[in-house]
Amino acid sequence: MRILEAQNAVLTNVEVYTFLSNQAQQYQSQKRRGPSNLETLRGEMLEYFETFPGPLSQKPLPYDVNSIPVLLKRLRPYKITKGECIMVVNMRPTSSAALNAVIEDMGGRFSEEKQDEIINIIIEVLGEFPPPPPAEEGDDDAMETTEDGL
């Protein structure tokens, strides 16, 4: 075995997710099974991608691989690095705390207004989780009692 090029390209989660789900479908339609190590890993990967709060767990998925160039174009004026863009696509941060986790020195680079603009672009292009149904007051009380009881 020879490594010709260690890093030929970087892929985002949605690209890998699409590749693996297509592969799973294709194998199924051809009544073909891959080696067991591949089948196991693919199952685990798809499960990992589809776990909340990962954005790929949202059904129906509000974006696909074609959304990436759109997002890059819209984010270009903010001078976000390529690596940061990949993490934005992977994590889809929709709050400033989440955005802070993927952008280096966010406070120094972007004012709060700019941060909101970026978050709005992300929501427009990649979507966001629908807000959780409003919790009833009775539920809140029950939660507190359980926590105190621990």
Added chain:
Amino acid sequence: MFILTKIADLVQIPPSQFEQHSRVAIENNINAKFSNRVIQKIGLCICMYDLLWASEGLIGHGDGLVNVNGTIAALLPVRTEFFEEITVSYKELPENTEYDHNEHAWVWVVDDERMHYDKNEMVRFQVIDETWNDQLPESGEQEAVERAKSISPYSIKGTMIREGLGVCLWWD
């Protein structure tokens, strides 16, 4: 994070697989060899992404194996959660984090509110370091082989010190 890596390798197709299309046979052989395996300094391989080039098959004497030289692009993640060798040192937790001995959990205290890192809680972390261990044994002795196998070939060190990292529930 996932990267594509270009790899050249020799694939041996046993006679039992001659009925398959060569593209299918090559893909299965590559995946059987690489999928879910760690390549040193590269990462954990997911699967073959594309077959870039393959030579004509040559059948060797004796074994009947078809030898195909091929170039493939493999798919590798650098950061995963189905991958278990990830550790976060307590020094990489936010300030005012303490260990609660009664609850056996780390707790982040913010304005008198106690936020727990519960077991199996979904978290976000940032990779700060990775360690590669070649599993080559020091000698051919059984003990050395076992010892080499027990060391994980690839492990990741993470941090949760930044805002937005740690338990996902806190931020969403």
